[in-house]
């Protein structure tokens with residue numbers, strides 16, 4: 001075997017993140033890793049993400065999705081991530097099971113829109129918005145694993161920063177992420 | 188091996204004749220995951236979470252009488268994997284939005300899923316449309332979370348002698364808990380917040396009003412210790 005003294009240049013893993021039908025709470029919790037973000041940027045660089053404001057996702061090692069799928073745009077973004085990311089992670093309750101937005105699922109979409117925009121007293125009666133810029137809502141809100149294949153799930157509403165940190169460091173070290181008692185939470 | 192013992196994951200567990208495998212295991216401090224079993228009531232044997240392998244055959248440990256010399260597998264990767272699948276089926280069959288559930292942290296379904304490392308519901312969700320009954324002054328019923336364990340039925344019948352809850356209907360969507368009053372409303376029964384059935388539900392269906400967050404999230408039963416510890420010490 002050749003004695004290879006030069007350490008190979010460390011290539012950083014490329015990571016993309018997005019929030020679909022979520023509240024950005026998971027991203028906020030992600031930022032709660034505080035100064036550990038300095039350790040993280042030694043290991044990763046960000047592609048499409050609210051952190052970079054890059055609009056479309058390029059080839060990535062890891063994609064992290066917050067939020068479920070509630071409209072047509074969410075479907076397109078999710079497919080873009082699946083196409084480009086080697087590993088796709090569902091982060092937070094909404095991505096995992098639809099979460100709060102999915103609590104509309106037993107109601108009829110038209111009834112909801114009519115009540116909110118037309119009939120409910122005290123709310124503005126401007127009619128149901130139909131600007132072509134607005135993505136069309138889906139009849140039901142879906143957890144993302146019902147739309148594309150998801151490799152890992154990180155539940156929590158939001159997952160605490162320590163859980164996100166444990167999850168990411170396990171993953172970056174090539175281990176199957178393991179959250180024990182106290183870190184694994186559905187709430 | 189002494190006379191009245193069986194082997195549970197390689198360890199000799201003593202039992203008193205007449206005890207079930209579940210009872211003997213619990214007495215010995217060994218956790219067998221379970222949902223519909225409760226020490227105060229006759230086993231219902233419906234959730235199948237407690238399935239073990241006795242001499243190589245699948246059997247519900249909450250209904251199987253302990254017998255000398257039987258070799259039982261419990262916390263094996265194979266069985267825990269099947270248990271996770273059962274849990275996932277329960278989660279997608281109801282509406283379990285833990286962040287907005289008062290029972291979160293005190294819920295046996297949730298705590299068992301944590302203990303077994305259930306990271307996702309895996310299957311497609313049913314998102315069923317199930318009723319909420321707020322007619323009673325002190326108790327709220329949210330059937331979106333019912334796992335049909337029948338503990339409320341047993342507690343109301345055997346402990347309270349009231350028969351407020353009845354298991355009725357057929358099939359995947361038809362089977363449900365029915366309230367035994369003409370209107371079908373809990374407010375029209377003699378149910379009381381002090382009834383045993385009012386505090387028996389392992390999940391977030393039967394909830395006492397006005398105390399939902401008296402104990403904050405993070406300081407609840409299964410926040411202190413995992414189900415595998417709580418369930419053999421209580």
Ligand code: SF4
Pocket residue numbers: 186282283284285286288289290291292294295296297332390391392
């Ligand atoms: S009953 Fe348990 S599992 Fe279901 S939503 Fe409530 S806390 Fe979660």
Ligand code: SF4
Pocket residue numbers: 332333334335336337338339340364387388389390392393
């Ligand atoms: S209401 Fe609660 S106690 Fe009764 S069957 Fe459903 S889950 Fe079990």
Ligand code: FES
Pocket residue numbers: 220221222223224231232233234235236237238247248249250
């Ligand atoms: S605990 Fe034995 S079947 Fe439910």
